[in-house]
Amino acid sequence: MTLLNSPGARSQGPNSPCGGENNDRSTFRILNMISFFPFFLPQKNPTPLPKTKHTRNSFTPYEWENPHPCNSDPQFLENSFTLLNSLWFTIGSLMQQGCDIAPKAVSTRMVAGMWWFFTLIMISSYTANLAAFLTVERMDSPIESAEDLAKQTKIKYGALRGGSTAAFFRDSNFSTYQRMWSFMEASRPSVFTASNIEGVERVVKGKGSYAFLMESTSIEYVIERNCELTQVGGMLDSKGYGIAMPPNSPFRTAISGAVLKLQEEGKLHILKTRWWKEKRGGGSCRDDTSKSSSTANELGLANVGGVFVVLMGGMGVACVIAVCEFVWKSRKVAVEEREPYQKKHPKECRFE
Numbered sequence: 148m149t150l151l152n153s154p155g156a157r158s159q160g161p162n163s164p165c166g167g168e169n170n171d172r173s174t175f176r177i178l179n180m181i182s183f184f185p186f187f188l189p190q191k192n193p194t195p196l197p198k199t200k201h202t203r204n205s206f207t208p209y210e211w212e213n214p215h216p217c218n219s220d221p222q223f224l225e226n227s228f229t230l231l232n233s234l235w236f237t238i239g240s241l242m243q244q245g246c247d248i249a250p251k252a253v254s255t256r257m258v259a260g261m262w263w264f265f266t267l268i269m270i271s272s273y274t275a276n277l278a279a280f281l282t283v284e285r286m287d288s289p290i291e292s293a294e295d296l297a298k299q300t301k302i303k304y305g306a307l308r309g310g311s312t313a314a315f316f317r318d319s320n321f322s323t324y325q326r327m328w329s330f331m332e333a334s335r336p337s338v339f340t341a342s343n344i345e346g347v348e349r350v351v352k353g354k355g356s357y358a359f360l361m362e363s364t365s366i367e368y369v370i371e372r373n374c375e376l377t378q379v380g381g382m383l384d385s386k387g388y389g390i391a392m393p394p395n396s397p398f399r400t401a402i403s404g405a406v407l408k409l410q411e412e413g414k415l416h417i418l419k420t421r422w423w424k425e426k427r428g429g430g431s432c433r434d435d436t437s438k439s440s441s442t443a444n445e446l447g448l449a450n451v452g453g454v455f456v457v458l459m460g461g462m463g464v465a466c467v468i469a470v471c472e473f474v475w476k477s478r479k480v481a482v483e484e485r486e487p488y489q490k491k492h493p494k495e496c497r498f499e
Contacts, residue, residue, distance in 0.1 A: 212251075228255075241266050254469035261461025268454050292380040296358065297323045297330070304358040305331055305338025307346065312360050313339065315384055324383075351375055368423050374432040 211224040227248050228236065239246035240263055250256045290296055296304050304327070306312040316328040331338050338357070340346040346359035347369055363382050370376050390406075392399050409415050424430045481487065 237262070241270075243267075243270065252469070252472060254465045254472055257461060257465035257468055261458050261465070264461070265454055265458045290358065290379055293327065293383055294323055297327050300330070302356055302358055303334055303338050303353075304360060305334070305340060305346065305349075306360040307343055308339035308341060310361075311386075312362065316360075347373070347376070364423075368429075370432065371424055371429040372427075372431060 211226050214225045228250075232248050236246045236248055236259075240259070243266070250259050290299075290302060296302065306316070313331075316324050316331070319325060319328070340349060340359070343359075343361055343365055346361065349357055350359045351373070358379070360383075363378075366378050370378055390402060392402075406415075422429070481490075
């Protein structure tokens with residue numbers, strides 16, 4: 148025999164046989180705990196370059212600035228995004244604290260914007276799933292065995308009146324079971340039922356406030372068809388059943404031998420699987436049971452791929468803008484110096 152209980156408030160939680168979230172691995176479903184944390188560094192060239200008249204960074208010329216604004220003809224131009232500053236900018240964005248250094252060019256602002264969006268989604272996802280993870284822990288069932296039932300009085304429990312389960316508790320010499328029997332006898336209204344069907348209905352209506360004790364085979368049959376119910380703990384007692392016959396029946400030996408043969412060949416197990424888990428609605432809760440989990444599931448790269456698509460798309464657009472900025476600046480410098488663009492552009496690429 149074993150214990151039948153209803154998850155109650157947990158009937159839609161991950162510990163319920165048919166509860167829990169739908170864990171379909173959608174690319175843009177990113178509200179679960181992530182199993183990795185990507186790190187991206189929008190690094191610029193940190194080395195100051197000697198200045199000709201209009202030297203600019205080949206990545207984007209608008210990030211290089213005069214370190215001494217009062218000097219109209221500086222010898223060097225500096226880029227604020229050195230290696231350490233880029234690292235600090237990245238960490239500040241990741242922790243949502245900001246940074247004193249800000250990008251100036253359109254292309255680098257595009258990179259920063261995509262990184263901010265990326266970190267926003269990742270941090271928000273982690274925070275949301277952390278809350279869900281802690282909530283799942285609080286939703287775990289407080290009853291895991293008969294001993295847990297005996298230690299509390301909030302959840303009522305009973306058995307079939309006059310059945311073998313009730314007789315087991317009534318005649319048991321184990322102190323825990325004796326205490327449980329005394330509790331069942333003293334409970335008002337009565338916790339005993341006239342049939343197993345009545346006990347199952349009482350568990351469903353109790354929403355976690357009532358547990359029903361009956362044979363494990365009967366519970367296995369019920370929970371295969373009613374996803375609101377679950378089996379708690381292992382068997383309290385183990386016994387076998389036989390076929391009653393008159394004394395000295397000539398069929399006893401033949402039937403006993405046939406039953407043993409069926410058991411040894413595994414045919415009894417096949418029959419039980421067929422009628423318990425396949426026929427007459429059996430197995431309807433199997434898929435949901437396999438999906439259920441006591442913790443919030445982690446998400447891999449396949450689940451958060453959508454965020455990376457957005458990030459990489461923004462990086463691609465930023466690269467195109469950076470090339471356009473460089474071409475535009477090179478053409479402008481060529482006009483100012485009255486030099487053909489075809490000759491000036493290679494010089495700009497070589498910082499000449």
